[in-house]
Amino acid sequence: VPCVSGDLPKPTNVAxxxxxxxxxxxxxxxxxxxxxxxxxxxxxxxxxxxxxxxxSECRNISRTYCDLxxxxxxxxxxxxxxxxxxxxxxxxxxAETGRFYPFLETQIGPPEVALTTDEKSISIxxxxxxxxxxxxxxxxxxxxxxxxxxxxxxxxxxxxxxRTWSQCVxxxxxxxxxxxxxxxxxxxxxxxxPGPPRLTHPxxxxxxxxxxxxxxxLEVK
Amino acid sequence: xxxxxxxxMNLHRVEESFRGIKTAIQAKDTFQNVTILSxxxxxxGIKPLDVCCVTKNLLAFYVDRVFKDHQELNPQIMxxxxxxxxxxxxxxxxxxxxxxxxxxxxxxxxxxxIIHDNYDQLEVRSAAVKSLGELDVFLAWIDKHHRGTSAAx
Numbered sequence: 001v002p003c004v005s006g007d008l009p010k011p012t013n014v015a016x017x018x019x020x021x022x023x024x025x026x027x028x029x030x031x032x033x034x035x036x037x038x039x040x041x042x043x044x045x046x047x048x049x050x051x052x053x054x055x056s057e058c059r060n061i062s063r064t065y066c067d068l069x070x071x072x073x074x075x076x077x078x079x080x081x082x083x084x085x086x087x088x089x090x091x092x093x094x095a096e097t098g099r100f101y102p103f104l105e106t107q108i109g110p111p112e113v114a115l116t117t118d119e120k121s122i123s124i125x126x127x128x129x130x131x132x133x134x135x136x137x138x139x140x141x142x143x144x145x146x147x148x149x150x151x152x153x154x155x156x157x158x159x160x161x162x163r164t165w166s167q168c169v170x171x172x173x174x175x176x177x178x179x180x181x182x183x184x185x186x187x188x189x190x191x192x193x194p195g196p197p198r199l200t201h202p203x204x205x206x207x208x209x210x211x212x213x214x215x216x217x218l219e220v221k
Numbered sequence: 222x223x224x225x226x227x228x229x230m231n232l233h234r235v236e237e238s239f240r241g242i243k244t245a246i247q248a249k250d251t252f253q254n255v256t257i258l259s260x261x262x263x264x265x266g267i268k269p270l271d272v273c274c275v276t277k278n279l280l281a282f283y284v285d286r287v288f289k290d291h292q293e294l295n296p297q298i299m300x301x302x303x304x305x306x307x308x309x310x311x312x313x314x315x316x317x318x319x320x321x322x323x324x325x326x327x328x329x330x331x332x333x334x335i336i337h338d339n340y341d342q343l344e345v346r347s348a349a350v351k352s353l354g355e356l357d358v359f360l361a362w363i364d365k366h367h368r369g370t371s372a373a374x
Contacts, residue, residue, distance in 0.1 A: 048256035076260060078358070080253060099247045104357055149368060195364060196236055 003091035022132035110203035181213035290349035
């Protein structure tokens with residue numbers, strides 16, 4: 001049933017939230033309609049193509065987000081998306097995003113972090129975050145393959161002295177040496193790509209203890 | 222070799238200037254169904270050997286056509302566009318030091334021709350606005366292909 005367009009206020013703050021190329025369109029309910037049973041319909045547009053396309057899973061939905069990752073997976077293209085609100089036989093005009101360029105706008109998730117210790121050092125092995133993929137069976141694409149200049153900001157915090165070091169690295173293995181034996185250290189890692197500012201997502205904080213000093217341990221015996 | 226022919230300038234300031242005008246300029250571009258740079262037909266297929274020539278040709282496209290054809294009333298946007306234009310002149314000067322290395326093969330010439338043809342399809346003011354709005358595509362391409370090497374500057 002066609003609705004009367006323009007009788008409802010438009011959804012607000014329509015924007016893509018993108019992390020590792022998982023591209024979610026999000027919006028806020030129209031002003032003044034919070035709490036009412038409003039439904040939404042989404043369309044998207046590939047810049048340079050001919051027409052707006054429907055996203056069937058996001059027709060007449062009550063939630064205020066729509067996953068457009070599959071539709072926007074070619075990250076070197078640019079896209080628009082729009083959403084309208086519907087309530088009864090009334091609907092709003094479309095609320096449209098700006099031009100969305102996944103290659104420049106996606107945020108980079110944290111790497112996987114593996115730690116091993118010995119008396120005075122901690123070895124860190126990083127695995128680059130993975131690009132979003134449609135099916136788990138698909139082969140994974142590392143964000144490193146997309147951004148060859150991907151870097152990591154590694155922070156290590158000595159819980160005894162409350163001192164923190166940070167180091168910016170491009171390789172995936174590094175060793176922090178000259179640490180104190182028998183001390184708890186906590187590590188945080190962020191991925192980033194030089195260029196346009198992007199929100200960063202630090203890894204979970206991981207803490208490990210360096211081994212006790214073996215020489216003093218022997219003397220005690 | 223080609224290494225000397227690449228642009229070493231810090232693109233971040235150029236990208237920052239563009240980000241300052243992106244929303245306003247792209248909002249003026251009402252023809253979403255056409256593009257000027259058409260990256261999948263032009264830039265994405267460029268081989269390393271053709272990077273220098275395509276860069277030189279597109280810098281000239283922006284300097285000689287786009288920045289000249291665009292008319293801007295907003296003084297803040299005008300300042301950012303002037304800054305972009307000056308950066309492009311600097312990049313042109315950098316590449317001029319490599320004339321003997323910047324060979325233009327047919328592939329590079331074809332890619333450039335597509336872009337000029339796209340520009341000519343539109344009314345000149347609309348074409349200029351659209352080209353300015355697509356600067357992020359060109360700058361990302363330059364950044365990707367001119368990275369991590371010492372250059373003539």
